[in-house]
Amino acid sequence: MLLAVLLGCLAVAGNVGLLSLAAYLISLAALHPPLVALSTAIVGVRFFGIVRALLRYLERYTAHSATFSLMGMLRTWVYARIEPLLPAEVQRNNGELLTLLMQDVETMRDFYLRLLAPPAVAGIILLAALRLLSELDTAFLYVLVTAFFICGVLCPAGMYYWQLGNAGQLLRTRASLNGHIVDGIAGMTELAAFQYGEKLTGQMISTGERLTVLQARIAWGQATTEAIGLFTLHGSVWCVLYLAVRLVETGQLPGVYLAVLVFAVQSGFEAVLPLTAASRYLPESAAAAKRLFSLPESAVSQGRAQREDRLNGTVTLERVEFRYSKDASPVLKNISFSLRPGRRIAVVGPSGAGKSSLIAALLQFGYCDKGCITFAGKDSTYFSPEAVRELFSVVPQQVYLFHASIKENILLAKPTASQSELEAVISQAALGELIDSLPQGVDTLVGQQGQALSGGQRQRIGIARALLKEAPVLLLDEPFAHLDTLTAGRVLAGLQEALRERSSLWITHQLTGLEMMDEILVVYQGEIVERGTLRELLAQQGMFWQMWCLQQDRLPFE
Ligand SMILES: Nc1ncnc2c1ncn2[C@@H]1O[C@H](COP(=O)(O)OP(=O)(O)OP(=O)(O)O)[C@@H](O)[C@H]1O
CATH class of the missing domain: 1.20.1560.10 (ABC transporter type 1, transmembrane domain)
Incomplete structure (x- = not known):
């Protein structure tokens, strides 16, 4: 100048x-x-x-x-x-x-x-x-x-x-x-x-x-x-x-x-x-x-240059309070749970309770002011946000597909994946039939934001993509929301096979298949109000029991 x-x-x-x-x-x-x-x-x-x-x-x-x-x-x-x-x-x-x-x-x-x-x-x-x-x-x-x-x-x-x-x-x-x-x-x-x-x-x-x-x-x-x-x-x-x-x-x-x-x-x-x-x-x-x-500086970008290649899937939250922006009120309060390798935790609760915010907190898409999140025993502040996000694979509520082929959208998670790895996740996500029915198979273009596909098809591509990423923890936000019962059953079987060694957090409104969960967390107004296995929660006859009864099409006082 x-x-x-x-x-x-x-x-x-x-x-x-x-x-x-x-x-x-x-x-x-x-x-x-x-x-x-x-x-x-x-x-x-x-x-x-x-x-x-x-x-x-x-x-x-x-x-x-x-x-x-x-x-x-x-x-x-x-x-x-x-x-x-x-x-x-x-x-x-x-x-x-x-x-x-x-x-x-x-x-x-x-x-x-x-x-x-x-x-x-x-x-x-x-x-x-x-x-x-x-x-x-x-x-x-x-x-x-x-x-x-x-x-x-x-x-x-x-x-x-x-x-x-x-x-x-x-x-x-x-x-x-x-x-x-x-x-x-x-x-x-x-x-x-x-x-x-x-x-x-x-x-x-x-x-x-x-x-x-x-x-x-x-x-x-x-x-x-x-x-x-x-x-x-x-x-x-x-x-x-x-x-x-x-x-x-x-x-x-x-x-x-x-x-x-x-x-x-x-x-x-x-x-x-x-x-x-x-x-x-x-x-x-x-x-x-x-x-x-005046763009806000991310709370997570400060002082965290560390990465660790061999983080295992143990994630622990202790009395965590989470908010989306510095000036907003917390959407999660006093959240504690531990996710160990191979463990499955389900999160249920009414709409707006804060279930998806748990995923945002884990991915560090906001501010955790109180409590702590640890990965493999080390405080999250020790790691760079990128290192933390490498630990997780996510199936979001609304899967975003790029204007590319089905194959390219799945390979996004692991561009170097072999043909057999690709076929394995396609089968686990129950996508085989759909792909076989398309003239161009996996090379079919999905359109802007996947407009050329149905909601359930988009969701299954999202599941295949998440499974392909070799992350020790899988976060699933309403993975079956757009699927019919038959397809959901097939996808669930595929997920069970794929998740044998990984830990997973399942956010769901559908209270079926919960018997395979190691723990169920009931979230209400940003807090965990009940927790336990399916059997324990039903025995408590609390909020979960009421939701369960309603979904079984029975009123609790019947
Ligand atoms: N990106 C965001 N920025 C600010 N606030 C948000 C954001 N996402 C969610 N919230 C707020 O956080 C609270 C919890 O929302 P969240 O999406 O976690 O609920 P949920 O239990 O997953 O609901 P649903 O079952 O309807 O998906 C809501 O009050 C919502 O307004």
């Missing part, structure tokens, strides 16, 4: 040199001197003509290259900040995330390119101009300082305050429009089913109109301040001309320098005029920087 400032100053100096020498050459030529007297000026004009273009090119090249490498660093920083927070903080608003990653980072480009270097160049040129002109007459100083103050301070400040009121609104309106667009694409089925499309289109149009009004207001402010700047420039040129004529009349300045002075002053403004346009980006850049630099 420093080099860009230096080259910027040299480019402006080159411009001043070219125009001043050209003016000098024309004025001198008008006096019909011998050609030799013009030769130095002719060479000078040629020299500055070439050097000015070269310097401008080098200045642009250096400034852009410095900006793009700063942008690269900023993007990496933003991504590194967002990645460990997923999904707890960021998935709340995809549109906002899109704005953050695309628009806000792009806005910072203007900060680096237009707001860092140009004021430095303008300041240096002003000092140099004052130094030179003060030799001639102090009146020039008053004209120049006033003009530079109007063009370099008042106009940019006016533009800045005009923008200040609008920039925040502009970013928020853009973010909201992006949110509507993401909703429109991701929620296409619901839009069609509930005829909500028209309402969403209306919202998009009104947001778009608000955006246009804001942009027009910003353009008006820019045009006005730029017009004032140009008016000041030409006014000061006239003043300099007037003062220079008086110097020529009194013999203090040779006549050939009259035009030189005027052109030198005019070209010197090249450094100041862009400041007004640049200040337009200041509030927007400040708002973008505020959003970017």
